[in-house]
Amino acid sequence: MIFSLDLLTEALLFGVLLGCFYAAVSIGLSVSFGLLDVPHVAHPAVMVLGSYCTYLLASQGLDPIVAGVVLMPAFFVLGILIYRFYYESFEKRGTDAGVRGLAFFFGVAFIIEIGLILAFGVDQRSVSAAYIGSSWALGEYRIPYRMLVAFGVALVLTFGLTVYLSKTFTGRAIKAVAQDEPALRLMGANPVRIKQWAFGIATGVSALAGAMLIIVSPVEPALDRLYIGRTFCVVVLAGLGSMTGTLAAGLILGIAESIVLMFLGASWAPAVAFGLLLIALGVRPQGLFGR
Amino acid sequence: MKYWVSVAVLFLLSVALALAPTNDYFFYAAFVVLQFVVLSTAWNILGGYAGYVNFGTGAFFAIGAYSAVVLFKWLGAPLAVQMVAGAAVSGLLGFSVGLLTLRLRGIFFAIATVAVTFVLETVMINWRYVGGATGLQLVRPAVIEPFDTYTRMLFVVMALLALIAISVARYVQDSWIGRGLRAIRDSEEAAECSGVPTLKLKLFACTISGALMGAAGAAMPMYLAFIEPASTFSLNYSVSALAMPMIGGTAHWIGPVIGALILATIQQVVTVTISNEINVLVVGVLLVAFVVGAPDGVLGLFKRWLRSSK
Numbered sequence: 001m002i003f004s005l006d007l008l009t010e011a012l013l014f015g016v017l018l019g020c021f022y023a024a025v026s027i028g029l030s031v032s033f034g035l036l037d038v039p040h041v042a043h044p045a046v047m048v049l050g051s052y053c054t055y056l057l058a059s060q061g062l063d064p065i066v067a068g069v070v071l072m073p074a075f076f077v078l079g080i081l082i083y084r085f086y087y088e089s090f091e092k093r094g095t096d097a098g099v100r101g102l103a104f105f106f107g108v109a110f111i112i113e114i115g116l117i118l119a120f121g122v123d124q125r126s127v128s129a130a131y132i133g134s135s136w137a138l139g140e141y142r143i144p145y146r147m148l149v150a151f152g153v154a155l156v157l158t159f160g161l162t163v164y165l166s167k168t169f170t171g172r173a174i175k176a177v178a179q180d181e182p183a184l185r186l187m188g189a190n191p192v193r194i195k196q197w198a199f200g201i202a203t204g205v206s207a208l209a210g211a212m213l214i215i216v217s218p219v220e221p222a223l224d225r226l227y228i229g230r231t232f233c234v235v236v237l238a239g240l241g242s243m244t245g246t247l248a249a250g251l252i253l254g255i256a257e258s259i260v261l262m263f264l265g266a267s268w269a270p271a272v273a274f275g276l277l278l279i280a281l282g283v284r285p286q287g288l289f290g291r
Numbered sequence: 292m293k294y295w296v297s298v299a300v301l302f303l304l305s306v307a308l309a310l311a312p313t314n315d316y317f318f319y320a321a322f323v324v325l326q327f328v329v330l331s332t333a334w335n336i337l338g339g340y341a342g343y344v345n346f347g348t349g350a351f352f353a354i355g356a357y358s359a360v361v362l363f364k365w366l367g368a369p370l371a372v373q374m375v376a377g378a379a380v381s382g383l384l385g386f387s388v389g390l391l392t393l394r395l396r397g398i399f400f401a402i403a404t405v406a407v408t409f410v411l412e413t414v415m416i417n418w419r420y421v422g423g424a425t426g427l428q429l430v431r432p433a434v435i436e437p438f439d440t441y442t443r444m445l446f447v448v449m450a451l452l453a454l455i456a457i458s459v460a461r462y463v464q465d466s467w468i469g470r471g472l473r474a475i476r477d478s479e480e481a482a483e484c485s486g487v488p489t490l491k492l493k494l495f496a497c498t499i500s501g502a503l504m505g506a507a508g509a510a511m512p513m514y515l516a517f518i519e520p521a522s523t524f525s526l527n528y529s530v531s532a533l534a535m536p537m538i539g540g541t542a543h544w545i546g547p548v549i550g551a552l553i554l555a556t557i558q559q560v561v562t563v564t565i566s567n568e569i570n571v572l573v574v575g576v577l578l579v580a581f582v583v584g585a586p587d588g589v590l591g592l593f594k595r596w597l598r599s600s601k
Contacts (some may be wrong), residue, residue, distance in 0.1 A: 271413035
């Protein structure tokens with residue numbers, strides 16, 4: 001592949017769109033893992049579950065984005081249940097919660113994945129809507145509408161969560177629980193209920209992220225394995241729990257992946273996220289915008 | 292002494308079985324079960340004793356397998372050389388992963404090992420010499436006397452490797468190394484302050500655990516006469532190698548062996564009678580059930596039962 005400025009511009013443009021999308025799929029993890037310290041490796045699996053639920057609703061004629069929004073309350077409740085279960089089984093008992101909690105979420109991820117295989121088979125599934133498949137001509141570049149939709153939803157999600165966490169009472173409480181749990185308890189608040197609420201929000205957001213996932217590309221049950229790398233790369237690079245950092249880290253990953261895609265080929269692309277993640281963990285584990 | 296006698300008896304038993312005129316399928320399945328005994332025992336040295344969750348078993352396994360393939364294709368090296376080389380390369384990988392991730396704990400270590408798996412898988416997919424994404428067919432050399440088939444011979448090899456792995460784990464557990472690793476698991480800061488060489492011990496555990504996984508992987512290309520990245524690097528190895536010690540019990544070397552024998556046997560039966568998907572589901576469900584309901588595994592349940600029946 002010959003290096004040219006045109007190609008680079010196209011890669012950058014596509015990278016920015018992709019980056020916002022990656023930020024959006026990671027933002028739930030940024031709350032659940034970044035702020036709450038829950039080793040939620042099942043996050044991508046929950047998201048893929050969201051994609052399949054979107055698929056079911058969309059096949060009834062619902063618009064995929066609307067389907068994603070409709071699913072959010074259900075996933076919010078699911079999140080609360082997952083956290084409650086995790087808390088009762090691991091955090092409350094205290095000892096050795098790390099190893100077993102991690103094993104628990106790996107187990108959950110595999111159960112979701114296999115459940116989806118049993119229910120839907122291993123074939124790829126996709127949804128259809130007016131903005132999927134067509135693209136917008138910007139000068140000489142063509143930008144698929146589905147990427148623009150994902151871009152828009154990603155921005156709304158990121159800014160929505162940022163404002164929620166910094167301006168509202170509950171949002172600040174969530175940040176407080178991340179900073180100093182004992183202090184919050186001394187203030188008379190119940191950290192478990194706040195964490196439960198926050199985990200619910202993180203999971204609810206994953207439903208919308210799942211809808212975007214199936215809008216951007218067809219999904220298959222084992223897709224979550226790839227997204228373990230992408231989401232954790234973004235969250236670690238961002239510095240745990242930083243919302244604007246998540247957007248910036250998403251952009252870094254998106255641009256890096258799209259440049260590799262353009263100049264080295266698709267077979268190298270999956271390694272980008274995991275490679276960046278390794279570098280981030282090895283060199284600067286506190287992330288770019290670490291607290 | 293009693294231990295070594297039983298090791299010798301078990302090994303001779305496996306040789307005798309392999310020479311007996313039984314159904315070949317038994318060895319085909321038993322090889323896989325023994326392979327998981329090696330993997331889960333190796334995982335437990337780092338994961339159970341030191342409390343570092345390695346979710347990259349697939350990487351160590353596959354790097355062992357690919358080292359064997361490269362040596363075989365390049366020099367036509369015999370199986371023993373392939374396995375030693377696989378162990379050496381994977382041990383080196385374990386050492387480097389240990390070096391890179393020394394500052395990381397808990398989930399960060401686990402995620403880093405997942406990342407290693409995917410990065411190495413991508414490298415192998417793009418490496419034409421070993422077949423790339425489509426894989427490589429291998430022509431196996433003639434089987435070594437006195438065995439009739441490859442499966443029988445590999446069964447004996449894997450039985451030997453399993454006994455070696457168990458002996459290593461037993462030695463580590465009973466020596467000062469195991470005490471040091473347990474101190475790291477309970478509190479790394481306290482261990483460091485008490486003069487435990489945490490860095491050296493962690494590197495040692497990473498290396499030895501990786502080397503055993505690599506040796507197990509090195510036998511795989513000859514077993515299948517084929518190698519391909521997706522199934523060799525599969526996260527299914529990683530989740531099984533983690534689930535088996537958790538189910539058996541991580542505190543004692545016998546735990547992963549029990550877990551592997553139970554789980555891998557169930558998997559073999561389920562794969563044949565129902566489907567391959569259900570077999571991964573069984574691993575997931577049992578893993579979740581045990582970490583929630585019986586945190587100390589089968590060993591813990593057994594101990595509780597002993598105490599209550601007194």
